[in-house]
Amino acid sequence: MHNTSDISAGASVRQEPAATPATPAALHRGITLLAVISLFIGTRGDWSTAMAVRPAVGGVITLAYAGILILGILALTMRTRTALTRVDAGALLLGIVLALCSYALSHAPNDETVLMTQATHELVHGHLVYGQEWPWVFEHSHVGVTKTMSGGADYSFAYPPLAVLLNAPVYALIGAKAVTLVPTALLVLGAVALWVLLPAPWRSAATAVCLGFPMLKGYAAMGYPAIPALVLLIPVVVRWPRIGTGGRLSRADIVRACCLGAACATQQLPWFLAPFLLAGLYAVRRGELPARAALAVVARFTGITVVVALAANAYFIAQSPGAWLRGLALPFTQHGILHGQGIMGISYYFRDGSDRLDFYSYGSMLLAAGLLGVFVLFVRRLGAAATVLPWCAFYLATRSQDGYYLMMTPLWVAAAATAPVTAFESAWQPRLPFPRRPAVSAALAAAVLLPAVACVAVAAGSGPPIRLAVGGVRADGTGITSLTVRATNTGGTALAPHFATSTSESASGYWTVRSGPAVLRPHQSAHYVLVPGAGPFPVPHRARLRVRLRVFTDRPQTLSSTDIHVPKR
Numbered sequence: 001m002h003n004t005s006d007i008s009a010g011a012s013v014r015q016e017p018a019a020t021p022a023t024p025a026a027l028h029r030g031i032t033l034l035a036v037i038s039l040f041i042g043t044r045g046d047w048s049t050a051m052a053v054r055p056a057v058g059g060v061i062t063l064a065y066a067g068i069l070i071l072g073i074l075a076l077t078m079r080t081r082t083a084l085t086r087v088d089a090g091a092l093l094l095g096i097v098l099a100l101c102s103y104a105l106s107h108a109p110n111d112e113t114v115l116m117t118q119a120t121h122e123l124v125h126g127h128l129v130y131g132q133e134w135p136w137v138f139e140h141s142h143v144g145v146t147k148t149m150s151g152g153a154d155y156s157f158a159y160p161p162l163a164v165l166l167n168a169p170v171y172a173l174i175g176a177k178a179v180t181l182v183p184t185a186l187l188v189l190g191a192v193a194l195w196v197l198l199p200a201p202w203r204s205a206a207t208a209v210c211l212g213f214p215m216l217k218g219y220a221a222m223g224y225p226a227i228p229a230l231v232l233l234i235p236v237v238v239r240w241p242r243i244g245t246g247g248r249l250s251r252a253d254i255v256r257a258c259c260l261g262a263a264c265a266t267q268q269l270p271w272f273l274a275p276f277l278l279a280g281l282y283a284v285r286r287g288e289l290p291a292r293a294a295l296a297v298v299a300r301f302t303g304i305t306v307v308v309a310l311a312a313n314a315y316f317i318a319q320s321p322g323a324w325l326r327g328l329a330l331p332f333t334q335h336g337i338l339h340g341q342g343i344m345g346i347s348y349y350f351r352d353g354s355d356r357l358d359f360y361s362y363g364s365m366l367l368a369a370g371l372l373g374v375f376v377l378f379v380r381r382l383g384a385a386a387t388v389l390p391w392c393a394f395y396l397a398t399r400s401q402d403g404y405y406l407m408m409t410p411l412w413v414a415a416a417a418t419a420p421v422t423a424f425e426s427a428w429q430p431r432l433p434f435p436r437r438p439a440v441s442a443a444l445a446a447a448v449l450l451p452a453v454a455c456v457a458v459a460a461g462s463g464p465p466i467r468l469a470v471g472g473v474r475a476d477g478t479g480i481t482s483l484t485v486r487a488t489n490t491g492g493t494a495l496a497p498h499f500a501t502s503t504s505e506s507a508s509g510y511w512t513v514r515s516g517p518a519v520l521r522p523h524q525s526a527h528y529v530l531v532p533g534a535g536p537f538p539v540p541h542r543a544r545l546r547v548r549l550r551v552f553t554d555r556p557q558t559l560s561s562t563d564i565h566v567p568k569r
Contacts, residue, residue, distance in 0.1 A: 024084040028201035032075045032084060035091050035204035038212025039068050039098060046098070049105050057101050064101070067094045081200065088204045092195050095211030096188050102214065103184045106221035114141045116179045116223040119157040120167040129157055129164065130316060131323025144506075149335040149554035151498035151510055158330035162266040162312045163225035183220040183227040187211075190231030194410055197238045202417035209410045219407060225267045226407045232263035233270060237387055237414045240277055241284045241423040244297035249304075257301045261308025268331055269408060272390040275372055278302060280386050283379040286428035294428075335554055337500075337507055342400025346460040349505070353464030353551075353559035355491060360398045361557075363455030368393035370449045376430065377448070378441065383424030387411040396456055398557070464560035465491045466520065466551050471527075475566055479536035483511070483564065485528045485549065489520040495553040496520075499530050501537055501564065502548045509533050539566050 043061060050058035071091055078084040109117075118137045119129050133155040138145045146154040157164075163183075170178035191210035195203045210216055220227045236256045243253045260277070263270040278298055285294035310317075316324045326333075338348045338357070347354040371389050375382050382389065387408070394404040434440055472484035480501075489495055496519045500507040509532075516528030539547055551560040 022080055024078065024081045025201055028081070028084060029075060029078075031202060031208075032088055032091065032204045033072065035088070035095075035208040035212055036068060036071045036075055038208040039064075039071075039091065039095055041212060042102070042214035042217075043068075043098060046102050046105055050101070054105065057104050060097065061101055064094060064098055085200055085203070088195075088200075088207070091204055092191065092207045092211075095191065095207045099184070099188060099211050099217050102217050103180070103221050106180070106218075109141055109143055110222050111138060111143045111145055112225075113179060113223045114138060114143055115157060116163065116167065116225065117176045119164050120171045120179055121176075123161075123164050123168050124172055128319060128323065129161065130327035131320055132156060146334070146336045147500070147507065147510065149337055149498070149552045149557050151496075151552070151554075154330070154334050154336065156327065156330065158327050158334070159225045159267055160265045160309075160313065160328060161316050162262055163228050165312065166228060167223075179223040180221050183223055183225075184217070186228050186231045187216055187220040190227075190234050190410070193231070194234050194238070194414060197235065198414065198417050202413070205413045205417070206410065209413050215406050216410075219403065224403075224407070226269055226403070229263045229266040229270050230408060230410060232259045232266060233273065233408070233411055234414060236260045236263070236277070237411045237419070239418040240386075240415075241280070241383070241419050243281055244285050244301060245288075247285070247289050247293045247297055249297060249300055253301065254304060257304035258308045261305040262312060264305065265309045265312035268328070269404065272368065272393065273387065273408070273411075274305070276375055276386040276390055279372065279376050280379055280383050280424070280427070283376070283383070283427040283429065284424065287426040335557060336399050337552055338398050338559065339506065340394075340397070340400030341402050342395040342397060343456055343460065344396075344398050344400060347462075347559060348561075351460075351463075352561045353466075354459055354462040355465035355556070355558045356459045356462040357398060357557040357559060359455040359459035359462075360396055363452045363459065364393050364397040366455060367396050367449065367452035370452050373448050374445045377432075377444065379427045379429055380424045381421070383427060384415060384419055384421045386419070387415040396452065464551075465489065465493075465495060465553075465558045466497060466560035468549060468551065468560055468562040470549060470562060470564055473564060473566060475539070476536060479538040480532065480547075480564070480566065481536050482514075483528075483530040483549070485530060486525060487516075487520060487528060487551065487560075488525040489522055492522045493556065494519050494521050495558065497528075497551045497553055497560075499528070500550045500552065501532075502550055503540065503545055507550050508537060 043064065047058055047061040050061055071087055071094065074087045075084070078087055114137045118134045122129050122132065135153070135155045138155060148154060167178050167182050170182055174181070187210060191206055194206035194210065198206055216227065236259050243249070243256060249257070260270070260274060264274060278301070281301065282294055282298045285297055313324065338344050344360050347357065368390070371392055375386065375389060391405045391408065394400050432444070467488040467490055469486040470483060471486055473480060474482040485499070487497060499511045499513065500509065501511070502508060511530040512533050514529040514531055517526050520526060539545070547564040547566055549562050549564050552558070
């Protein structure tokens with residue numbers, strides 16, 4: 001009779017041996033496999049498009065499918081670290097090929113594409129970049145535009161200038177394609193740089209997050225300046241707690257400071273990350289150095305960053321300092337209409353509006369400051385999250401698009417691999433007048449963040465200031481042709497209403513007011529006759545589709561909404 005334990009032992013599947021200096025760790029194999037799998041994402045759509053319009057590119061993608069399958073087999077069967085690292089390199093190379101195929105198929109511009117193209121054109125021809133509006137560019141290209149609460153739209157360049165400076169020489173050679181080619185080339189360069197800088201087990205994560213998932217490739221192909229900013233931030237974030245070790249800046253640290261300054265001169269998102277990095281850097285250096293020495297090394301690093309950022313902006317400051325300053329501040333002052341996946345959706349998607357929308361913005365700013373304060377107080381615990389915490393503030397903003405978060409996700413990988421929690425174990429934290437018990441620490445963090453929460457509660461808890469009643473809807477076979485609306489200002493502040501409609505998360509262009517007052521006085525009621533600004537407003541014939549009338553006002557920023565019941569024909 002067979003021994004049961006022997007049968008079990010013989011039938012069991014042999015586990016993969018523990019990693020040795022020669023064999024790859026399970027983490028390494030798992031990340032490699034996930035990177036290979038990520039190359040499938042979006043590839044079918046590119047292949048379908050290519051076979052219709054560019055069969056040669058479709059042939060390359062067909063071969064790439066075979067490459068993905070082969071890499072998947074190799075990722076699971078390689079027995080040495082060296083061999084698995086070669087698979088990582090193969091995945092990176094294949095990711096680059098697929099990214100270039102995706103770029104070759106991308107032709108549809110968006111508002112960022114035409115804006116960057118026009119700004120680059122103006123720079124190449126020696127014209128002013130800031131303080132200019134180019135509405136005809138958006139109209140000619142038939143792309144969307146950022147609408148503002150005041151009833152207008154934003155047609156001007158509102159980013160720091162380095163991305164335009166990088167585009168300019170290529171634009172002079174090949175024309176408008178430079179605006180999308182340069183960010184795509186920089187994204188590929190950034191993926192390679194991150195791959196090289198990461199520890200070997202993590203390298204394929206760079207392939208996945210930069211090239212496998214199609215999100216960054218899409219933004220690069222549309223010319224977003226945040227892509228060059230991301231690439232410049234990669235060397236800054238990799239092993240950032242080591243900056244200034246021993247109280248002196250190495251050559252690599254100086255390069256990092258220059259990259260941070262250049263990133264801040266490219267797009268506004270790095271402005272939110274920089275305070276967290278600098279505060280964390282001071283805490284880490286203060287853990288090993290006297291306060292004055294730690295402050296000195298951070299001051300030198302900051303000084304280099306500021307000088308580089310100002311040098312990149314110098315030409316534009318000399319041209320028109322006022323226009324330059326207003327342009328850089330415009331994303332914070334433009335009062336764009338609500339859009340995004342953040343908490344403002346309570347007022348925009350789930351309720352009929354709010355007469356305190358400004359408090360979302362106040363809450364966003366207070367959350368940014370509060371998170372920085374909590375980061376300083378608890379840097380030993382939160383230091384590793386320095387590349388994620390800054391973006392939380394956008395969740396409270398009135399424009400909280402996912403792009404603010406996802407375009408910087410490669411930095412999350414860089415921090416996870418090279419700036420772990422252990423790097424902050426001896427970091428300095430401010431001395432508190434009470435013990436750092438978990439409950440006390442949690443209460444302190446909550447108190448610091450409470451003002452932001454209170455602002456959100458005010459904004460989300462407030463109701464619409466204008467009571468709306470849609471009295472008449474005229475429609476034909478193409479859509480809604482006019483609306484009659486009775487609007488009543490229920491508050492004590494005069495409001496200038498601007499009317500739009502929506503069937504999804506976005507709002508239409510503003511409707512034209514055929515009759516009705518430009519300003520509703522406190523407690524005033526008035527009838528408005530509205531017609532769509534660009535022909536009949538199309539209403540898709542889908543079950544349970546809500547057509548919403550949106551009424552925006554500026555100063556104060558408010559929103560009032562109601563449903564439009566479209567007559568069936």
